Amino acid sequence: EAGVAQSPRYKIIEKRQSVAFWCNPISGHATLYWYQQILGQGPKLLIQFQNNGVVDDSQLPKDRFSAERLKGVDSTLKIQPAKLEDSAVYLCASSLDPAESSYNSPLHFGNGTRLTVT
Amino acid sequence: TQLLEQSPQFLSIQEGENLTVYCNSSSVFSSLQWYRQEPGEGPVLLVTVVTGGEVKKLKRLTFQFGDARKDSSLHITAAQPGDTGLYLCAGNPDSWGKLQFGAGTQVVVTP
Incomplete structure (x- = not known):
């Protein structure tokens, strides 16, 4: 199956x-x-x-970040205005069904977008 | 404050050596997951442990979940350069919902 796609890199x-960052999850995955x-840190859920x-x-x-998932498929994450501390990798992940525990519905990650704010 | 504390933060070893990394918490988890993340890529799930005391093996990797379901360890036997990566533990403090990640252990295996 195709993986989670993210752009730009x-x-x-x-x-x-x-x-703005874009994510296309695995087909059929309800949760994004x-x-x-x-x-130097682990991923933090936004x-x-x-x-x-x-x-x-x-x-x-929420004063600077917004996200939407139109039609329940693709998603975009926006930052406006960006701050220096927003420099990070932004990872998108999807899973099949959150109603079950993560044991039965593991996360599949994309390769992320590396953002540098200067 | 991290809900899951991982140690050590960094580990550099020679090919063929063994290593163990730890994931500890004061909270009880219904399950714990281990991921490996390579540079420029997203984390990839290695294993999920669910039962207290459970031991799972994945080739040269051995994962153990503590009896009280508050801690876990990952042991790599005869490490190879391909084992290089950031090892992340993650868990749900309740039965489902927000997955909490530790800060990770960076493992470097040199030939």
Whole structure:
């Protein structure tokens, strides 16, 4: 099966600019996640969608970050305006069914977008 | 504060040596997962452990879940350069929902 696709792979912007990332999950996966991974740290969940509804966005900095999942398939994550501390790898993941435990519905990650804010 | 503490943060060994990395928490987890992440790629699931005391083997990798389901270890026998990567543990403190990741252990195996 095709994996989780993300683009772009790399992005360099200046602070206060805006940026958008795109994710196409594995076909048929109901749940989509956006994670932020700062260098030297593990991934931190930003937002979780089930189909096109938000399940958890408690750690999303909503004053500057937004995300949508139109039609329950592709998703975009936007940062506006960017800050220096947003420099990180943004990982998208998908899973088949969140109603079951993660044991039965493991996460599949994309290769991420490396964002550098200067 | 990380819910899952991983140690050591960094480990550099020679090919053929053995290594163990640890994942500890004060919380009980319904399951724990181990991922390996290589540079420029996303984490890839290696194994999920569910039962306290459970031991799973994946070729030269041995995973153990603590009896109290608060900790886990990963042991690699006769490490090879291909084992190089960031090893992440992750778990659900409740039966489903938000997966919490540790900060990872960076393993470097030199020929």
